[in-house]
């Protein structure tokens with residue numbers, strides 16, 4: 482049987498801290514690389530490391546910087562080394578703008594979250610990254626959430642995150658039909674250290690799916 486490939490699901494590998502992990506992700510075909518600039522994370526890098534790692538990213542791979550309610554001055558210092566900003570805190574929309582970069586809004590899927598209202602409020606965001614909610618932890622929890630809570634009616638591209646692994650990614654794509662997927666802990670040996678085997682399996686398992694979640698023949 483020949484499958485019709487309508488589109489492909491984009492993959493972001495998040496929490497990159499080392500050159501070898503960056504190279505492995507890029508060589509496997511990652512569309513985007515995430516750098517955690519929030520200093521309280523075990524996956525955090527500083528601006529100096531960002532400059533070094535960012536320079537290693539080839540053309541057509543998106544460099545994404547993650548921020549959690551951080552100073553405008555720090556974000557502005559990072560921005561020249563990034564293609565896209567990802568905001569995980571309570572930043573109002575105005576605080577996400579003014580850096581000359583496209584940005585996405587990370588939304589933690591608390592029980593009472595109103596995605597339609599968030600989409601309206603953050604209307605200038607390029608997409609919504611939907612992640613698990615755990616009190617006090619702004620991201621990278623390694624936990625999934627109930628994917629059926631994501632309405633099909635959102636206008637913005639959805640990036641699915643939270644507890645994705647090589648084993649559940651096919652089911653996640655089938656359930657959500659996301660524009661993209663984002664993984665950190667599911668491809669790690671330990672925090673900030675990626676496992677090349679899991680990385681390869683994750684990206685290959687995404688690449689084998691179209692937007693319908695059906696295998697591509």
Ligand SMILES: O=C(O)c1ccccc1NCC(=O)[C@H](O)[C@H](O)COP(=O)(O)O
Nearest residue numbers: 495522619620621623643644664665666
């Ligand atoms: O990874 C972190 O430590 C982190 C800290 C603060 C804000 C965001 C963070 N990560 C955000 C990501 O984009 C993760 O990739 C996403 O939350 C999924 O993580 P995981 O559940 O481990 O795959």
